[in-house]
Amino acid sequence: MCSLLSEVMASMDIEEIDGLKVYVLAEDYAGYNSPFLAQHGISFLIEGIEYDKRILFDTASYADPILFNMRILGIDPKTIDMIVLSHSHFDHTGGLSGIMRQIRRSIPIIAHPNIFKASFSTEPRLLYAGIPLRGGTKYEIEELGGKWILSRDPIKLAPWAFTLGELKKEEKVDFEREVTIGLYKVEGGRVLKDEVEEEIGLGIATERGLVVFAGCSHPGIVSMVKKAIKLSNYNIYAVIGGFHLIESGDERIRSTVRALKELGVEKIYTGHCTGLKAESVFLEEFGENFERLHAGKIITVAPKD
Ligand SMILES: [Fe+2]
Ligand SMILES: [Fe+2]
Structure with a gap:
């Protein structure tokens, strides 16, 4: 392990939070007979039951459905203490400036330094995939009070919360080493394959x-979970987010589900880009410990009695 990472990890003196509450503010599915609005993307509001810190993880495609759902849930956007952006894609960053306009104060925004890169697909035509104009430029977000903290390394956000940092190739399990999602990026005037190296996850330590938390899991959800274990020395209770298995074949899906089981994951909450086929395998393997995400869902991790 490089000395910098060991230094970061040594400073990561993690304390467990008693209980955790997660509000799903945005998801591709609204839920059955639900008053909430769905949209393409993910946004989670994460809070400790005993703490007043609120972390917003991702901002989906648009701010308005998130703010609508927050009103129904009785959550004031001004109570958000920090924002973590998992990666640059529009369905995770598009709501940023609209939400910052409601927060109206100075808060940290944590992301990878490559969050502003030009990422695009060329099939069937050129399509930009990064932070959209409505999400705001770096400068516009600063004007609204956002303090960018851009890091490739893991960062401790609270005694119980830390980001995973960039997933290096050598940190990945074999079957997740190749990221093939048909995206390109421009670096130094050259067009390169975009492997979404900027994606970071979030770990929260609970008594269980x-x-x-993962946005799209482009680096691979198994590799992300393994890194969270390595950084914290904790067992894994739950994995929440999109796993981007929507275009994956049976073998990759089965390997992913099997690896997460072997890593001791107890609960799976997924949706977004995971895809129906992978969800059905999670349901088969995790039974009632698999839950489909939807807008307005509240996930509670109760303290141990
Ligand atoms: Fe996504
Ligand atoms: Fe994505």
Whole structure:
């Protein structure tokens, strides 16, 4: 392990939070007979039951459905203490400036330094995939009070919360080493394959074990969970987010589900880009410990009695 990472990890003196509450503010599915609005993307509001810190993880495609759902849930956007952006894609960053306009104060925004890169697909035509104009430029977000903290390394956000940092190739399990999602990026004037190296996850330590949050899991959800375990020395209780298995074949899906089981994951909450086929395998393997995400869902990790 490089000395910098060991230094970061040594400073990561993690304390468990008693209980955790997660509000799903945005998801591709609204839920059955639900008053909430769905949209493409993910946004989670994460808070400790005993703490008043509120972390917003991702901002989906648009701010308005998130703010609508917050009103129904009785959550004031001004109570958000920090924002973590998992990666640059529009369905995770598009709501940023609209939400910052409601927060109206100075808060940290944590992301990878490559969050502003030009990422695009060329099939069937050129399509920009990064932070959209409505999400705001770096400068516009600063004007609204956002303090960018851009880091490739893991960062401790609270005694019980830390980001995973960039997933290096050598930190990945074999079957997740190749990221092939048909995106390109421009670096130094050259067009390169975009492997979404900027994606970071979030780990929260609870009395029941670690809860890992992922936006799209482009680096691979198994590799992300493994890194969270390595950084914290905790067992994994739950994994929450999109796993981007929507275009994956049976073998990759089965390997992912099997690996998460072997890592001791107890609960799976997924949706977004995971895809129906992978969800059905999670349901088969995790039974009632698999839950489909939807807008307005509240996930509670109760303290141990
Ligand atoms: Fe996504
Ligand atoms: Fe994505």
